[in-house]
Amino acid sequence: MATTDAADITEEETEHIRERNCVVENENVVSSIDPKEMRAVILAGFGGINKLRVTKKTMPEPQQGEVKIRVKACGLNFVDLMVRQGNIDNPPKPPLIPGFECSGIVESIGESTQGFEIGDRVMAFVYYNAWAEVVCAPVDYVHKMPDKMTFQEAAAFSLNYVAAYMMLFEVANLREGMSVLVHSAGGSVGQAVAQLCSTVPNVTVFGIASCSKHVAIRDSVTHIFDRNGDYVQEVKKISPEGIDIVLDCLSGENTGKGLGLLKPLGAYVLYGASNMVTGETKSFFTVAKSWWQVEKVNPIKLYEENKVIAGFSLLNLIFKQGGCVRLKTVMDNLLFLYIQGKIKPVIDSLWALEEVKEAMQRIHDRGNVGKLILDVEKSPTPLMASDSTETSEAGEEEEDPEGDIDNKERMPFIQ
């Protein structure tokens, strides 16, 4: 078979791919230069940011249907925090290399693998293992980058734009004249949503974000509200008839509020549950409590009120549910919009692999506007010298508080 058929990749197989990429750690050669080795971020166990460190690992080699990518940049997403804490469904067993997306250059090609050549600039969805100097991925998860796209943009593109596109156009059926409310409007998905909404005539975007981001993002949305304020009342003042599409990555009490704001035939889409991340280490009881506190929905109430509630998890869709086959058309449409200049990833900041803790802290604190990128070729900032994560130990049982002082001393490189 010339190419790997994505529809045939089962959950077991993606798990196998993950495990194969995650080769045996070689602790004793951190400083050596071995062409068979690579630097990678390791999550030693579920918990706080001190479970993360950079180490050397044996480089993976591409199997049939795969390409090997020399990674230039990786995307950092809120879901990576949830992985770190173990707050996801069926988490893999640590130690593991986190990360679900990257960009880079094709370095070699597996047997019977078609569609790519060595030297191609690509972006890839990866089932873990993205935060490393080298990644192998099945070709159906790899897409060529447009010439004018930077590696940083490419690492910011795959997950967020595909998620925003599929939610708006495949789940919720966005059309001319509609209104969209998006939580975390300053985040990377929020910014992708706002840009995609602007490609449809006469769409009104209601963005919810921390006040500190309002100046930075006010041009990307029609109306903006403080996440700590009573956004429901403020939205109703502007749009008493309600909203057509609500996109919520928070869950919790926002689910009931979102459903309440919908117009008849409106759709509430839950695409994350970041309210489950409390800033502490994994807690079964925290997760269980969050789960049960979510308001359950009675289908007959939806019937009487003419409402739609949807859940959307792109990672589950493409890595566990065979949804990879849908990626090509979506990515083609998105790259066309990118080439036309209608969409363009907003990069919040660039970080060295060794700065992953600080980068995660920034996402946790919701300090970012747009995407955080791990730039594989970037050196840590000078302040890093006295605080190398390479020397930190895995497997510590005690947890640092997330906002410890050391981490706040290093400023990110803001574009």
Next chain:
Amino acid sequence: MATTDAADITEEETEHIRERNCVVENENVVSSIDPKEMRAVILAGFGGINKLRVTKKTMPEPQQGEVKIRVKACGLNFVDLMVRQGNIDNPPKPPLIPGFECSGIVESIGESTQGFEIGDRVMAFVYYNAWAEVVCAPVDYVHKMPDKMTFQEAAAFSLNYVAAYMMLFEVANLREGMSVLVHSAGGSVGQAVAQLCSTVPNVTVFGIASCSKHVAIRDSVTHIFDRNGDYVQEVKKISPEGIDIVLDCLSGENTGKGLGLLKPLGAYVLYGASNMVTGETKSFFTVAKSWWQVEKVNPIKLYEENKVIAGFSLLNLIFKQGGCVRLKTVMDNLLFLYIQGKIKPVIDSLWALEEVKEAMQRIHDRGNVGKLILDVEKSPTPLMASDSTETSEAGEEEEDPEGDIDNKERMPFIQ
């Protein structure tokens, strides 16, 4: 203002329209010929079929923005049974004239009313009061019939095709190559769904119906299953990857089954709750029990599974939620398909107003394939002579069992 703006018609106003149409009953002139009077079906109180009878009532006159229609045919829907039993949200107070749709000829036009002329052949959505010789309706609820459409077809068209169209194309986003499962495939909505699916390339329709209807409807669907069998297992055998769209008018245990059958990104649409109609009179406890027995849905489960659950009630949408503004485009699209010969209402049987009990019993027993029509100009069948409903009394407290022998003696007029 030249026309009534549908968006401005509130629930209170539609209630007012309903009450105005439902004028004072004039019991003593049933057999007289008074030009100010009309025959109408009356529901004297919530309960069994003996709460229904035909009597004379004062004819309504059109107000500003309304047309007066000399009714030729009325549609009978499952929801009319639920109204009869009081099994609906906020039912109006009986006595009332049931019925939500009719066709006929414009007989006069209210002040400042544009868009229609006397003599126009029309079909109308009506908030109750359809089952009468004369109906008044705001122009936004009235649509002109194509020349080749019969009054019987028109009375079968409005609610069922608009509901099927909006569920498939506005709520669930039906596209080429998808699969649709529809319950009550032999019913009038089910047949409309099957026909509309056939207008999209390569759509697979899984129909569920009583075995007795399989021969009659097997050409309208791709696969057909017995409603009393284990349809979940049978569908999974044919389509292990699941279904894109499930349309359910039954509720109850079918909700969980429907959600379980969905593909990732698939949509379950609940558009009725006919399992709530038990064949007995209204029972608060039956309704409450049905409500609470419906499986509640956890939004986070939808997120993990990438699923959509929607509720759709066309009556609530257009009469209580200002959704009338959406009707024109949908109806234009539907009439275009009708004129092209791509869709055509399936008429099960025609009934005189006096035969409404038997017609309702046929729907209750799920004996119909396609639509039951009350033909206002039709005389009751000869067997009717000894069992005139005109002499039956309203307000009886005792309930006849639904399937009493008398009612089964009269055969419907099957087209």
